Amino acid sequence: MSQVNNGSQDGEETYATLRNNANAIRAICAAVEGTLGPKGLDTMLVGSRGEVIITNDGVTILEKMDVTHPAARLLIQVARSQQDRVGDGTTTATVLAGALVAEGVAQVTRGVPVAKVVRGVQEGIAFALRSLARRSRPISGLDDPLLYRIAYIAGREYADLAGLVIEGAKRLGLQKLREEHFRFSDVILSRGKAEGEVWPGLLIQKKPANAQLEFPPDTAHILLFQDAFEPETVDEEALTTDAGFHKQLQLREQFREMLGKLIELRVGFIASERGIDPEAEQFCTDHGIMVLQRLPRAELRRIAEYTGARPLRRSGLRKPAHELAGYLGYAGHVAYDERLELVRMAEGKGRAQVSIVVGASTSEVVGERLRIARDAASSVQAALRGGCLPGGGAAEMAVAHELERYRETVQGMEGFGIAAVVQALRKPLAQIVVNAGYNPLEKVEEAKAAQIAAGSDSLGIDCDTGAVKDMLEQGVIDPAEVKLHALQAAGEVASAVLRIHTVIKMRDPRTEE
Template sequence: MSGAGQGNGEGEERYSTLVNNASAIRAICSAVEGTLGPKGLDTMLVGARGEVIITNDGVTILEKMDVTHPAARLLIQVARSQQRQIGDGTTTATVLAGALVSEGVAQVTRGVPVAKVVSGMQEGIELAVRSLRSRSRTIHGLDDPKLSRIAFTAGREQEDIADLIVSAASQLGESKLREEGYRFSDCVLSHDEADSEVWPGVFVNQKPMNLRMDKSARETRVLVLQDAFEPETVSEEALVTESGFQRHMLLREQFRNDFDKLLKLQIGLIAVDRGVDPEAEQFCSDHGILIVQRVSRKDMELLAEYTGARPLRRTALKKNVDELEASLGHAGYAAYDERLERVRVSRGQGQQHVTIIVGAATREVVGERSRIAMDAASAVQAAIRGGYLPGGGSVEMAVAHELDRHREKLTGMEGFGVAAVAQALRKPLSQIVVNAGYNPLEKVEELKAAQLSRDTDAIGIDCDTGKVMDFLHAGILDPTDVKIHALRAAGEVAAAVLRIHTVIKMKQPFEEG
């Protein structure tokens, strides 16, 4: 008996690091699990100065949490990767990662070598990914009703947001949404004093210098300056000399001469990323030209893309009118919106863009509605690119059963890793059922039997009634790429955590006094 106790103690010490890391990850997962599914609730995050964020967005919760444990920080990287690459499904990715770690630790502590568990998990994940791909359904154009259902599901059943997203997608066009590097979610703009709408154009997030100018620019040309709209300067040392002062006056006179070109070119909007000379500001005000200074790089690039403008340096203003004309953008409308404190621009002749404006009564609420809209936009774009699957954890259940059957054919210890993946895939549905107030063991078995008897992956659990239902028919859908990336990202972090044998604090770099 004493020998058995000694062995058990050695085992506990051997796995102490692994168990400690798993406990930290379990604690982090518990913070986001309660938000999963249609019956999931929100989390209130409170800052040191009393600032409040109310959300059920996984990446927001994890990003704002005060986390110090190194293994727990690895889990946060799952949500960040999911948000960066896909833009939706951060909670699912986090829950899967936590489940994979938990199941992997259970296998390791029962004596299965870590290398075998990790190898088996990697095999299981790739099998699951292939299965998900084979089950994926295709979106047939932007008028496919399935697209509205995907937006509705990802938009946490807020119909007005889903309608905004689908309308904006239709205006953008499928080719733009499929464009490499384009993020549909970047189109979302939130404001606590705005009415929700889809604006067929872009916004410049600055007030014009000439606010009192009672004129909006219509059918106008746009000048984008990646420079100051000021004359070239003379150094203070040179300015005290007669030649230096004369050069200063000559440069200012040349600068004034450039003003006439603005009128000849019919420029109605000038965006500058630095300062604007008072004389230039006055000239623009006198002649009805909107001028906006200190525009962010992001807004400058967006305005240039949308209007077809080529950003210039101020020295380019010395070119003749014909040369300058080739660098100008074109817009059908540009005006300052006092409520949003931004310049609206529409009917640009460059690349297609829209802006999805999301409004609400308070800043806290509008922030959450903005996150919901961004999730919905990301989900719609992902579905257009990669198709969709039944949601609510139903397809993961079908894939888990497929992995179980594959596990029966394996003879090596890698089978334990495959089994861990199969069990982890059941976690999203199990957690959704728990959040809806039902017994997860009962509902998981009930769903498994229903899927096998009907030979379909579309059967899920209705969170209102607790009964099985056809999720494809009900329109409970998720993008395929959201599920695949979540599983892969979760698998990478789980493998990294399981391989950690020892945690050692690094010495601080030597600092000279």
């Protein structure tokens, strides 16, 4: 009897780290899985100073949570990776990762070697990714009606937000949306008590540095500075000498003379990455030149791309006027919108650009609407790049059945890891129906039987009636890229967590001599 007890204790110690990590991940999943699907509810995040965020967005919930457990932080990395790569599907990725860990732990504690489970999980994920990619349906273009449904579903069924996103996409054009480094979601901004609109150009969220705020809404040549719009300086040590002091005075005098070139070149708008000299600011105010300061480099890059301007450093003002002209951009309309406190720029001579404004009555609501609209924009862009799949967990269910058949042909203990992937693929549909108030065991089996009988991968559960419906016919559609990356990221983090045998706290290098 004592031998049995010792063996049980040894087993408990062997799996202690694994179970501890699995419990931490389970706690994280519990915080977001209730938001999944059309019947998912919101989460209220409360800060230490009473600040409130009400959201349904998985990555926002995870990033704002106070999390210290190292394994839980690994799971949060899945959501961040999903957000950075495709901009949507963070909750799905988290739920899949949590399910993979739970199923993998169950297999390991049954006695299956961790290495075999991990290898099986990796093999199962690779099979599932190929299956999902093969099932992807292409989007025919910006006028494809499936595209609006994708925006509508990702936008939590807000028709106004879906409409804004689709209008913005059409103004940008297919080529721009398919650029590798362009993020459609970045063109969306929020404003309290504003009406939703699609502006055919740039909306720059900055107040002019000029003392005056009224500028004629007119054409403007654009000048951009990568550094400060101020005189060049000598170093502080040199300023302590007479030569250095006189050199500084000489540089300021040269700067005053160079300002005259702005009038000669008919510059109407200046933006700088850093600050602006007060004398230069006054000069621009006197001559009706709008000036923006301390713009992020990414914002300067957008202005340059839209207007055709070439940013230069302050030393570039030394160039002759005819050379400086080659650095100027152009916009047919530049004006400050005092109501929304931003600068409107349109009719740029560079590449096409749009800005989408999302409004709401309160700051809490407008923040959530901004997150929803950006999810919708990300999904639209992902669908244009990689096609779409039936939503509602239907595609994952079909892949799970195909993988289950494959698992029957696998010899060896890796099959247990593949079985873990099968169960995890059923989790999105199960969680969606739970959030809709139905029995997940019953509804998952109904969907599985219906898919097998019809030979279809688009049959799922209608969350309003509980009946089996064709998700494509119902307009429940997701981007293929969102599902593919979510599954891949979930598989990677699950494999990493399952392989952790020991957790050791690292020595603080700051305490070393």
